[in-house]
Amino acid sequence: MNAVSFASDYQEGAHPRILERMASMNLLKMPGYGTDDICVSARERIRKACACPEADVHFLVGGTQTNATVLDALLAAHEGVVAADTGHISVHEAGAVEACGHKVLTLPHRLGKISAAQLGDYCNTFFSDLNRDHMVAPGVVYLSQPTEYGTLYNLKELEDIKDVCRKHGLRLYVDGARLAYALGSAQNDVGLADLARLCDAFYIGGTKCGALFGEAVVIPNPQLTPHFFTLTKQHGALLAKGWLLGIQFDELFAEDRYLSIGKPAVEAANRIRAALVQHGHRLAFVSPTNQVFVVLEDEVAKRLGNLVEYSFWERSDKDHIVIRLATSWATTDEQVDQLLLAFSKP
Amino acid sequence: MNAVSFASDYQEGAHPRILERMASMNLLKMPGYGTDDICVSARERIRKACACPEADVHFLVGGTQTNATVLDALLAAHEGVVAADTGHISVHEAGAVEACGHKVLTLPHRLGKISAAQLGDYCNTFFSDLNRDHMVAPGVVYLSQPTEYGTLYNLKELEDIKDVCRKHGLRLYVDGARLAYALGSAQNDVGLADLARLCDAFYIGGTKCGALFGEAVVIPNPQLTPHFFTLTKQHGALLAKGWLLGIQFDELFAEDRYLSIGKPAVEAANRIRAALVQHGHRLAFVSPTNQVFVVLEDEVAKRLGNLVEYSFWERSDKDHIVIRLATSWATTDEQVDQLLLAFSKP
């Protein structure tokens, strides 16, 4: 098939340096389970990038297992996790959080986000409810940065949410599956050090951001989850050849590569947004990262599908759907050209 | 460190063809979650090698998650899994099976194995116990081939166990984390087609057998677990970039490579066993695959540790321990020479 694909940001391989390094040490024998020196180096680089020298850093394989493992570690049995109703854990993880015994407590989203005000209302209502001991208590707040809608929490919003968490004794967890595309956005004002300062745990996404696979969990206060290693094992999330994850994050954080690797993707998305609008297409909403959401007539969407692989997002009305186009760290100018050409076809 | 390592068979990288193929297609965009053509090809090769054209084949990342996911799929809520008390799921998976809500029902092992007679007695006792409805029913039998002791079930033993399973309505599951080292042993008479004929599910180990990571679950009767895909997602065991697993198993099963990849490892282990015995060392027991278990005086073990990385297996008596040496598909003659030289040091 010759169609150019903007279907998802996990369709790429890895930054070339990663494969080179894997190949170069393929026949060296390495200790397992992340106890090797490359993991030590990768952890150190991440701690430095987060300005958090004490942080615990764990390398897991994929996003769903990371969310389930971290939330299981952070939640007490009587608690659930508060998330936007569009949050990945709420919808697209096949009930992984519930399978660990925890309820996801959903709040209505606005472009994928929830607000400190919403959270505060929810907590105030819950903690003043006379029946609260018969209910699941909010224990952790789950945010994604960027969200599933490609939108961003700004620093003020995060700090306000953190204030609500502090007030009610909740922990804050950020899912950074696409974090590189937040860090690469001109509109972003939340750095890794901010996340380390505000979160009880967050993860730095590798799979969609330059690695073959892998997510780096950062737990700023290691006292919080002393047995996290055993929990990763129990959740089937501990890779035997941990150095494969070490290599990937060591390369992604060499020369702070991760801070800039998402930038070209966001610029490509900006170029696509601008061109589509200029050509009279309608964006479902504007988001400042690597995802573009376009409203198309059914007929147009169908024709476009022969030339471009995209994701179906949702039905907009009787005759229109919203599609999603995702750029990535590996998107080329030629691919964008080909995409825009396809859009310009009659 | 200059010590030669025989600590484990997961210390290696991957068969060179795997890394080459990953590199060659690194910047191609691929569909996710195992829906790509390479996975299709790899599944087809495995079905053919198993002489089981109808089988469902799923690629997961690691052994613990595979065991937990498959057992969760095979067990009803009132059932548990019968395993040797030395089985990997019984001891070294951090309670992953129990974390999914299922009990492991252990039988005493003999060199890592359980017998049809033991299983039959257990089932007869259980199903004639008047209190059985207050107890966890045996639902699945878990075997490892080779076992954690490097021993093998022969075909007659497996068939006898299967007969007991049939009689009592149990399913049979084989953990093949090191399956290539069974297939590569001259003493083995159990082929992939036998496993496909006798098992309700088994997995073909990649991580320890030539892949970077990955295990291929074979379910001969796909009607048995129609929603296995969703369960892998729920268990956090679904790799976004499924084609990475496809590549690895497509290469491992190209020209039936998997059937022979373990042979040099077993031959190296045989050479080590023979040489050690000849030099007056005592084997804790003899096993016909890639693991060697040696009884050493504490003092000798300590000195040896400067020259060789090995695994501590267990204390044998007050003054002796048992160590484990594991060869792998990548073990070289030179490494064996270096090992034997180390043993010959005063």
Next chain:
Amino acid sequence: MNAVSFASDYQEGAHPRILERMASMNLLKMPGYGTDDICVSARERIRKACACPEADVHFLVGGTQTNATVLDALLAAHEGVVAADTGHISVHEAGAVEACGHKVLTLPHRLGKISAAQLGDYCNTFFSDLNRDHMVAPGVVYLSQPTEYGTLYNLKELEDIKDVCRKHGLRLYVDGARLAYALGSAQNDVGLADLARLCDAFYIGGTKCGALFGEAVVIPNPQLTPHFFTLTKQHGALLAKGWLLGIQFDELFAEDRYLSIGKPAVEAANRIRAALVQHGHRLAFVSPTNQVFVVLEDEVAKRLGNLVEYSFWERSDKDHIVIRLATSWATTDEQVDQLLLAFSKP
């Protein structure tokens, strides 16, 4: 305290015949776990009342454990239970369903109810979603009859919901914690035989309907959950002295007592509703069973609280709350008089 209580329908003891029978046989030795003759008789009476001679009938102790056990028995691992967002399992069972590993999939309620249309839309959307294998599938529909709002599904509504269930392969489960108050309502057209015909499982509430405690689970097709007994044990829901439950349901179904035991409660509630409206009070909504929901100014509610125990239901606006008054099978005319007198106080 001399206040008359309309706080809840579980505040009563039991129908006098139950205590008499318990006392009369207190020192007889009985076989355990529901294997006694009284349980046999009670089951037979329930089967007859349900016109369902084949049904499995199990006696459990309380509502939350019943819901968790039945749903665990009915749901496959990849499935969740669809419920109104106001359903008891969604809100007031402390996450018991999720603690068993299952997600509650909520639909917005209308006076505690969901509709066949809503359910059909939900199922159509789900089963046509290309990502559905990454999501929790609807597996069971949970309804309460009467609902938490005291409202009723009529027969047509139930049949329509059942049609949607059939179309999409879902099972239907009805929580009848207050079922006697549905059966006792003049507006009800759904009998026990209808429930047995339409449901895959339902429970006949004892705790709130004349028993000291106990709920009778009816499973019209016993093939559906062959190991339900063991599941009740596993869920801690199996009473050792099962005959205590047998006595209660044998008495509640003697002379079909259960069919009429709720009638005086509904009549009392009707009398309260009429009187309150007549005296200028505003009902939050009208429901045809044993619960009355009244909008009160904060100040009035506070004064009333000295004379009447009621339940806080929700805040209506800045100056008003909604309170709930519950009558029961044991409510007397004198108690209603006292309540209405309290409302008439300045």
Next chain:
Amino acid sequence: MNAVSFASDYQEGAHPRILERMASMNLLKMPGYGTDDICVSARERIRKACACPEADVHFLVGGTQTNATVLDALLAAHEGVVAADTGHISVHEAGAVEACGHKVLTLPHRLGKISAAQLGDYCNTFFSDLNRDHMVAPGVVYLSQPTEYGTLYNLKELEDIKDVCRKHGLRLYVDGARLAYALGSAQNDVGLADLARLCDAFYIGGTKCGALFGEAVVIPNPQLTPHFFTLTKQHGALLAKGWLLGIQFDELFAEDRYLSIGKPAVEAANRIRAALVQHGHRLAFVSPTNQVFVVLEDEVAKRLGNLVEYSFWERSDKDHIVIRLATSWATTDEQVDQLLLAFSKP
């Protein structure tokens, strides 16, 4: 059937005072969920009997749900519970502990007991195992007092076990399903205050010891499990009409009735043991509480079964079985006479 029954101690009703009190207040309206004054009084009596004025006391319905709830409250996710392989949670609770996600780590019993030495060895081995982070850590020790074999831990044994717990950071939990029969034994030197001093949690059995149903959980240090109430709800173990449990324990602890209620049962068992031995019968082992274990030829056991209901315990050899006879607080001299007469039949 005219056979006298010694099959189990849960075959009785309740102490007559309990039923009287239930009847006397049957039509009083009571607040739910254990918030009533009778529960307050019962808790206070138990605290006093335990010489532990700070203890948290919770009333649950049955033993299996109590064990599952308490262990879920005491265990961290990476921990399991150490128990004798004959412990009730290990065998006869249908996997309730595992269904909550926790592994039961079994030690071989000696007449139902485990020793401090065994536990110490287990802990020493575990905590010095280099692979321990891949294994389930011992987190709680589960003992039953009396054990399933009717045997008792003496104070020294309990203190030694507690010392091991302290050394390794384990919590100690005692299942007192039959605790009254320990307290009623002349050989017992462990009082309620000792349990409160040594245990992190224990439960005082009601179901087998004079109540209709109910178990009282004592948590000497309430800081240990601040959300225990919500956990009981989540486990379906919270009785709506909590005062029913309050009445039972208030009566059982009125005038310290619980301390002596088991004494006649033990005396009856002693009388049975002495008479059987005198008449040439063989006891399988001697235990000092209310259970008697007799070795019988198959033929004799069969004949006896026409006259006496007993429990099958286990097969002793080809021609003999062991039966269990259980006395209770309600056993009469006449019943013992009838039993002994049956044994004396040819």
